[in-house]
Amino acid sequence: MDSFHLHILGAGSALPTKSCNQPSQILSMREKSFMIDCGEGTQRQMRSDNVRISRLNNIFISHLHGDHCFGLIALISSLGMFNRTADLYIHAHPDLKKILSSLIDCFCEGMTYKVVFEPINPFKHELIYEDRSLSVYTIPLKHKMPTCGFLCSEKEKDRHIVREMVDFYKVPIREMQNIKRGADFVTEEGVVISNSRLTTDPTPSKKYAYCSDTIYTESIIPYIEGVDCLYHEATFLHADLIKAKATMHSTALQAATIAQKANVKHLILGHYSARYEDLSPFLTEAKSVFPNTSLAMDGLSFDF
């Protein structure tokens, strides 16, 4: 089974177009869903794409430009109409708490659940969320305002039991969990059987990195090295590099260069400027440097 399911709700940038909504995506893993950014219209896109709203407990906001958070208040308001009771966690720059709290006070009277703000420091690479199967870290980016990406890393998985060996050494079932986690086994006679004889390496843990919005910066490479999937913004084509620099965004070519230097497995481009009607040049440009590139599009999903 694939570890991560990524669903693009909005592949666009500040100005939504007919085909691209403002940024938002859902990363699902087992029964849990995590939202990254929440542009205007996100709740409707979820409904259009049949993404279950009830599984959502954590929302990560990369920065406080409107196109990355305008959809929050409507989403929060709608979740209340479904009589939600579970807390909703919003991980964002501390300034969002004040803005959103006053909107909630105005528009969400008698809300049945609580919105919990978890402040993040976008300038540091640090753990901001973890549960039994997933850790999320910030990735400092370089943009016009404090901005960070997110590294979503599956927790290390159990080692694989070698059935014949555990049978041979008559390992009791109660020991199995420890052995899957790397413990050696001591027989009744006191003989130590090394874990490496009883198990093989676990399935590698999957990693997903989200990097939007940012100017080209190799400073992110150590954080995203070798990830299974990198979403990197590509607001402009390289012919518009001057505009990209002026607005502190990246080009498709630059995103691909980062992907190649960081040795990631798969690159997804997104956050296209509304000025481009035809997005296929983004793919051509990026593939010239990093062949395993895809274009994010609203409603598209990726499994990895």
Next chain:
Amino acid sequence: MDSFHLHILGAGSALPTKSCNQPSQILSMREKSFMIDCGEGTQRQMRSDNVRISRLNNIFISHLHGDHCFGLIALISSLGMFNRTADLYIHAHPDLKKILSSLIDCFCEGMTYKVVFEPINPFKHELIYEDRSLSVYTIPLKHKMPTCGFLCSEKEKDRHIVREMVDFYKVPIREMQNIKRGADFVTEEGVVISNSRLTTDPTPSKKYAYCSDTIYTESIIPYIEGVDCLYHEATFLHADLIKAKATMHSTALQAATIAQKANVKHLILGHYSARYEDLSPFLTEAKSVFPNTSLAMDGLSFDF
């Protein structure tokens, strides 16, 4: 030529569905466009429907439930990206100014134009806007919070000149404008020619009434009597009358009853609850009382 062009941007209510966005519509008249309500996703719907954003100078907000105003900040922000310079007037309950001003401060740094708040008193029927060709009045409604509808009334038009008569009396061109406005003509010999001999009645002025959200109330009838087109909310079917009353909304049957009692020419229903997948029963129900009924749908236009 038709006087009014009404374009539905969102025919839904609080929870957007696949087919119905949150409430918003554009009333156009000659070269001007007026927005009424602005739910989440309104700017994108405008783009999808090729509604020109640059002609918009006035937005009327019926009340401060989120589904009627969540789209304002994203629209305001986007207008700034187009380097707009003309003032944008928002006619709404005074509380909106505080909410929206702080959002503009947060999200619209260096905006190239000004948002001017024009407070309205939703409890009174009064003139809130006028220009050379249009007057807009509030219509007090009955909802869970202070709410008003809007009566958009074309200014009285010029009388039609009877060409043979003005030729016969040799009316000079410089007098024509006064005569179109009802003045008598005095010949060089001092004979008074009554205006009624020189002109015929003007084309009747068109009137459009927007009534959302409201419980069934006949108190609005005097304000909407005989209008060319009435948009009346129909959040529920009449089988759900108890829910309609509890939430202070109307049913399709009630909207039609108002249309019939107010002797309007055409009724448009909208603001459907997300619970109904099939909207055709709304039409059947309303037509049983008021045959000239249409269903508002996203992207649909009406000329009258």
